[in-house]
Structures are given as structure tokens and as C-alpha cells.
Amino acid sequence: MSDQTASRPRRGPYAKSARRQAEIVASAASVFSARGYRGGSLREIAKQLDLSLTAVVHHFPSKSDLLVAVLESADSAHADSFQTDRRNEGVAYAVLQFVRRNIDRPEMLRLLALMAAESSASDHPAHEWFRRRYELTIATLADDIRQDQEQGRISNPRDPYSIAESLVAVWDGLQLQWLIDPNRDLVAAMTAALKDLLEP
Template sequence: MTELQQTGARGPYAKSAQRSIEILDAATTVFATHGYRGGSLRDIARLLDLSLTSIVHHFGTKYELLEAVLERADKTTTGNEAFDFEAACTERGVADATLGRVRSSTDRPELLRLFAILAAESSAPTHPAHDWFVERYRRKTESLALAFAYDQKMGRVDPARDPYVLSRLLIGAWDGIQLQWLIDPSADMNSAMRAFFEWRVPEAVQGLP
């Protein structure tokens, strides 16, 4: 379901919502190519043949636009399609949900590149997105730890394993494998992630296609 379908916007509101999506798409391209510091609102406006005033009207500041880009990218597949990863973990287990997410990631290299570049940039405490990424990793670590704990309750994962350790290891492996794929698309991201589960949590992938 697209963002416009979700909001049910009509008339001038639909046009404004569509313009916001176009700006977010362009900002994603600019930030994924040049990073936050290297990309500018003027670059985004130029890409859309809009005035700088129009960009500011929709998002106010460069950081507000960056935050909107990151929030959208973190919760979607191709940019406009919503994806509830936590619900998928509950329904199918962390391993199956992760592998499904990985397969869909090959259709969104720009979003993966956006996170790779900005996560590296934001390691500097003075970066505008530093706190956002600190909170994102904290939230994802806790969420995955809870998902692994639920898998243990459902008999999908050995209860002797530490859910928090599994969570941190999965995030580290996932980020690293995505980066390798971005650098060299011939690297098979799906088989590498499956190998991680087979190595660290083999019971979680038993019976999966």
C-alpha cells in the first residue's frame, strides 16, 4: 500500500502529499549519493526542478527532511511500501522474517546505500543524525532481543541462547553483509545471511525453504 493510499488523500491534499513523496524520493537519492553534509536542499530542488522555497515549505529544514527520509526508509521496502518487520518476526520467526527482508532489499539499493553512508557519517557525535542512529540501534537491538525471546518461547530457538547477544550479532552481520553487497552486487546477500543463521542459530532455519 502506498503512502497516498494509506492517507486516503484527495484534491489539493493529494497533490501536497504527492509532492512530499517526490521530495523524499529526491532527497533519498541525494543523501544516498553525497551523504548529509555533501548533499544540499538546492541539489534536491534542482533534481525536481523546484524552488528552494517549495522544499522548505514541505519540510522546514534540511535536518527535518533527513529525519523524514530516514524514518520512511526504516519502515518500508521500496520506499513507499510499508513493511512491519516486528509483525513478521512474531508470525514467522526472526530468521524467516530477516531472510524475507533481505530478499526484498535487492530491490532498494538506494535505501540501503542511504543507511550505509549516513550511519558511517553519524558515528561522529557532532553529526546531526548521530542521536537518531544511536536511538535506532538501541531500539532495533531491544526489538530483536524480544523477538528472539519470543522465538524461544515458541520453540523456534534454543532457550539456552542469549537473545540480546543474538540480536547484536544479527545486526552486525546484517549491516556488514549489506555493505558488501552494495560494494559488489555479485555477492549473494541472501545466502550469506542464511549462513549466519545456520552457523549461529541453526534450529531457526530448519524447515525453511
């Protein structure tokens, strides 16, 4: 996302290198998802792609560099749509649309849930990434909620930061319930939770 050139079509060796990087990130996502970060190895990620370990290390010098690339890729999907939806229709609508889009990628949600739980140990290489991710997500959402309160879109008058913490929490928790039991209706559960949290 920070690479301005990422969205331009690429040709030649650069395009090939970007494609290779994306393949390595996808392979790492599937390995970390199956074995956890600590159980996964660069060797296995390379093997899945029929690459040498050296070829992987050329793109990602360490396993933790690769983990951060995987997390950035999983986390950034649909982020722009969320902001557009939020501006146009408010937080409740944007969150529900986000949940609807995410239902198509349970493996990515599973990976994020697993990495978040693993990373709660303070010596985990993604510990700081998740700490800052929650800090930033909650602070941004609190601002969005404050604006919705001012515009009369959210009738709950309580502290926007607390509401944002609860909203992020209920979202993580309902996703976990649904990942464990896909027969649950995640959209219906999230709709009910949003009513309780935002429209008392």
C-alpha cells in the same frame, strides 16, 4: 507512519501537498546518496525537481528535517511484513524474507549505510536518530529471539540480547559486502549466518 491519515486516499490541495512532499523526500534520498548528507544541499534537491528553494523550505524548514524524513521513509519500508512474518514463522524466516525484499532497493540500503557511518560523528544531525534506531531494533529483536527460544524455534540458548546485537551486526555487514560487490549472494550468506547464530 505516525500520521493516521497517511494511508487514506487524498484529493485536492492535501493530496497535492503529500505528493510534493514525497517527491522532495525521493529527490533528497538520491542527492544524499550521491554526495552524503553534508555534501548535499537543499538547492540541489530543489533543482532536481524544478522547484524553488522556497517551495522546498515550505515543506521541510531545514536540511536536517528533510534527512529525518528520508531516513524514516527508508527505514519503515517492509517493517509491517517483518512483524507478521516473525509472529507466524519466527525470527530466522522473518529476517530472510526481509533481506529478500530489500534486495530490490540497493539504493535505499546504500543510503542507510552511508548515513549510519556519517552519523557516528556525535555532531551529525542524524546521530541521535541512529543511536535510538539501533537501541530499539536490538531490544525488539532480543524480545523476539527470547520468544523463539521459549517456543523451541531457536536452539541457541545464549543471551538473547547478545544474539540480537550479533544478528543486526551481521546483517549490516553482509549488506555492506553485497553493496560493494553485487556478485556476492546476500541471501545465501545471510542463511549461513542465521544458522551459525541461531542453530548451533
